[in-house]
Amino acid sequence: MRFLIKKDSFMILSVRLKTVAVILSVICFLSCIRLVANAVTAASARPNDFRIVIDAGHGGIDGGAVGASGVKESDLNLLVAYDVKECFENAGFKVVMTRRDENGLYGIATDGFKRRDMNRRKEIINEASPVAVVSIHMNKSPVKSRRGAQVCCQEGDSDSLTLANVIQSNLNEYLNTTYTGRGYDIIEGDYYICDCSPYPSVIVECGFLSNAEDERLLETSEYRRKLAYLIYCGVAEYVAIYT
Numbered sequence: 730m731r732f733l734i735k736k737d738s739f740m741i742l743s744v745r746l747k748t749v750a751v752i753l754s755v756i757c758f759l760s761c762i763r764l765v766a767n768a769v770t771a772a773s774a775r776p777n778d779f780r781i782v783i784d785a786g787h788g789g790i791d792g793g794a795v796g797a798s799g800v801k802e803s804d805l806n807l808l809v810a811y812d813v814k815e816c817f818e819n820a821g822f823k824v825v826m827t828r829r830d831e832n833g834l835y836g837i838a839t840d841g842f843k844r845r846d847m848n849r850r851k852e853i854i855n856e857a858s859p860v861a862v863v864s865i866h867m868n869k870s871p872v873k874s875r876r877g878a879q880v881c882c883q884e885g886d887s888d889s890l891t892l893a894n895v896i897q898s899n900l901n902e903y904l905n906t907t908y909t910g911r912g913y914d915i916i917e918g919d920y921y922i923c924d925c926s927p928y929p930s931v932i933v934e935c936g937f938l939s940n941a942e943d944e945r946l947l948e949t950s951e952y953r954r955k956l957a958y959l960i961y962c963g964v965a966e967y968v969a970i971y972t
């Protein structure tokens with residue numbers, strides 16, 4: 730009987746030890762999962778996991794606006810786009826460019842080229858799943874005194890609105906070239922490039938090719954780099970605070 734009691738006690742102890750071992754294993758397993766999850770979360774918080782799409786507007790047979798000097802918007806867009814790309818890559822972001830050279834994205838320049846060009850941009854943006862899309866353009870106005878950079882976004886898209894406002898604030902504060910002297914408000918409208926994906930998207934009209942001083946500045950690499958850096962700062966601020 731004593732033996733049996735001893736045996737029962739031993740069995741109970743054995744079962745308890747096994748239970749404790751199983752519980753410890755489960756805790757250890759869950760801890761491992763948590764450690765892995767934390768590592769993934771920490772890794773995903775690094776900027777190089779954020780993709781940015783930079784879209785240089787126009788290209789190929791579509792030169793966009795043309796300045797008095799004959800400079801084409803499509804060429805300036807590409808130069809600014811590469812400067813913006815450099816800023817993001819220096820900070821560890823991953824950059825996807827829609828247009829990478831002077832050519833458009835429409836294939837052969839036949840009827841419907843603009844639609845094909847815009848469709849290709851849409852495909853690239855959606856494949857990239859970016860944290861933000863920045864489309865680079867130059868402006869033109871019959872009012873020759875208008876100058877400075879202005880940001881546009883899709884009407885009613887709150888994330889894009891936030892992104893646009895952060896970039897515009899930086900441009901207003903540090904570019905200081907608007908003809909009003911107080912900076913611009915963003916423009917909300919209906920833009921294909923902003924509406925073709927679910928990602929926060931803005932168009933940055935970098936300056937007016939119809940304004941002699943803006944045109945002169947936009948043709949200097951120093952001014953383009955300043956613009957690019959301010960655009961980068963706005964997007965980085967948006968990513969850091971709002972995503």
Ligand SMILES: [Zn+2]
Binds near residue numbers: 786787793802867
């Ligand atoms: Zn344009």
